[in-house]
Amino acid sequence: MVEIKQRSLEEVKALSAEEAVEIMRQAGIVGAGGGGFPTYFKYKSPQPHLIVNATESEPGYWGDKLLHKEHREEFLQLFEAMKTIFEFEQISLGVHERDREWFADYVEHADDGIFDVRYVPNTYALGEEKTLVKHATDTRVPRFVDTPEGMRRPGMPPDVGKVVNNTETLLNIYNALFLGKPLTSKFFTLYGPETEIKVYETPIGASVSEVLKIAGLNVQNSGHLSVLDGGPYLHDVSIEEFGEGDAYVRRMTNALFLIPRGRQGKEYADIETECPEEGIVSLVGEISGVNLPLGGGLLKPATPLVSEGDEVEYGQKLGEPVDEGFSVGVWASMEGEISSIENDIVAISGGAIPQEEAEAEATMAGGASPRGEAEPFQEADSSR
Amino acid sequence: MAYVITEACIGTKNTACVGACPVDCIYDADDHFLINPAECIDCSMCMPECPVEAIYPGDEVPENMQHYVSRAAEFDYSKTAPGVEVN
Numbered sequence: 499m500v501e502i503k504q505r506s507l508e509e510v511k512a513l514s515a516e517e518a519v520e521i522m523r524q525a526g527i528v529g530a531g532g533g534g535f536p537t538y539f540k541y542k543s544p545q546p547h548l549i550v551n552a553t554e555s556e557p558g559y560w561g562d563k564l565l566h567k568e569h570r571e572e573f574l575q576l577f578e579a580m581k582t583i584f585e586f587e588q589i590s591l592g593v594h595e596r597d598r599e600w601f602a603d604y605v606e607h608a609d610d611g612i613f614d615v616r617y618v619p620n621t622y623a624l625g626e627e628k629t630l631v632k633h634a635t636d637t638r639v640p641r642f643v644d645t646p647e648g649m650r651r652p653g654m655p656p657d658v659g660k661v662v663n664n665t666e667t668l669l670n671i672y673n674a675l676f677l678g679k680p681l682t683s684k685f686f687t688l689y690g691p692e693t694e695i696k697v698y699e700t701p702i703g704a705s706v707s708e709v710l711k712i713a714g715l716n717v718q719n720s721g722h723l724s725v726l727d728g729g730p731y732l733h734d735v736s737i738e739e740f741g742e743g744d745a746y747v748r749r750m751t752n753a754l755f756l757i758p759r760g761r762q763g764k765e766y767a768d769i770e771t772e773c774p775e776e777g778i779v780s781l782v783g784e785i786s787g788v789n790l791p792l793g794g795g796l797l798k799p800a801t802p803l804v805s806e807g808d809e810v811e812y813g814q815k816l817g818e819p820v821d822e823g824f825s826v827g828v829w830a831s832m833e834g835e836i837s838s839i840e841n842d843i844v845a846i847s848g849g850a851i852p853q854e855e856a857e858a859e860a861t862m863a864g865g866a867s868p869r870g871e872a873e874p875f876q877e878a879d880s881s882r
Numbered sequence: 883m884a885y886v887i888t889e890a891c892i893g894t895k896n897t898a899c900v901g902a903c904p905v906d907c908i909y910d911a912d913d914h915f916l917i918n919p920a921e922c923i924d925c926s927m928c929m930p931e932c933p934v935e936a937i938y939p940g941d942e943v944p945e946n947m948q949h950y951v952s953r954a955a956e957f958d959y960s961k962t963a964p965g966v967e968v969n
Binding site: 642 | 904905906923924926927929930935937938939942
């Protein structure tokens with residue numbers, strides 16, 4: 499099996515497509531834009547044109563734009579490597595018209611044959627791949643496609659030779675291929691009509707309540723708010739009533755959007771935010787416990803490699819992908835003790851705040867459940 | 883450019899599109915549903931949901947169904963609420 503380890507640009511370029519795909523699968527990379535589709539599968543049958551979705555379309559998001567600003571060199575190296583490994587004829591960065599200035603650095607580098615920048619209308623398009631293909635190229639993804647098996651299904655970008663990937667997903671590919679770093683963290687925007695904007699990197703599986711507490715929010719100042727996992731338009735309800743129950747940062751969490759309880763996210767669709775001056779703030783290593791799903795959504799649960807009571811290191815492999823269906827590797831997003839493995843969720847406790855203190859604080863804050871007891875995934879918002 | 887609901891919706895009115903629309907821009911116009919082009923954000927989410935393939939991107943509507951484009955543009959949306967009437 500191909501090893502996940504640090505590699506130079508030349509070493510990455512020397513990987514076969516199959517090896518790179520296997521690294522993506524083992525590293526646990528899934529579509530970070532919200533879809534959660536296993537990334538490795540998109541590269542199993544590479545297409546001629548890779549389109550990088552740099553259009554954050556939910557109002558108020560900054561995460562992807564900051565990733566491009568802070569990691570431009572990494573993206574450029576990745577594009578060069580991907581072009582070789584998967585033999586892309588073209589790599590394009592899809593950017594909103596309104597973000598021309600933000601991406602000006604990229605345009606300067608775009609003429610060396612590695613990639614180009616394509617501007618698309620500011621029209622909000624929810625990161626929908628088909629709409630991005632339509633605006634960034636002169637190609638249309640067909641509405642429906644008849645398969646050789648006699649089925650009819652909605653058209654997809656590969657039907658017209660395109661692979662579309664989200665910005666953060668590609669950075670995760672960079673981390674795996676170049677740094678030997680599997681997927682353990684998530685970037686997201688924390689904001690709301692009454693809440694100061696932050697862009698965080700947190701361990702996957704971090705308690706949403708704990709992240710909010712670090713952001714300075716508590717039941718006294720924010721108990722009247724609901725927390726949405728997503729933006730004004732597309733979201734799940736993460737915590738209905740701040741202080742009651744908890745939820746966890748998912749591999750697809752792009753924002754925690756705080757709105758007054760009982761209101762609808764889309765009522766705040768005209769929200770305007772400024773990019774936070776401090777850029778991305780990392781809370782990796784500062785979270786007291788995590789709940790890591792072994793599967794979920796399209797993913798078949800990985801086979802756990804650890805047991806309750808085991809001490810694990812940050813970045814240790816916790817789950818081996820299974821061979822049937824879609825499945826990806828799962829890795830420890832913090833060091834600590836495995837406190838439970840239940841319902842295909844591995845809980846790790848330890849780290850910054852002693853567990854009792856965290857629980858006492860959670861109780862004082864209005865009864866947030868101790869980690870491991872709360873339901874990790876809330877029901878999807880029935881309004882969508 | 884907005885998406886357009888066409889003829890196959892008549893007699894079907896499956897409502898799956900209404901549930902898929904993130905901005906609630908699909909209205910009940912009696913014999914079929916209509917997408918309000920002033921509110922549609924061109925996200926395409928409704929299109930694959932329609933079991934009878936009635937929904938087209940605005941610039942791909944077949945010639946013989948162009949009148950659905952004009953009907954959607956001219957409809958008075960102020961008299962009806964988006965979505966599906968319950969009861």
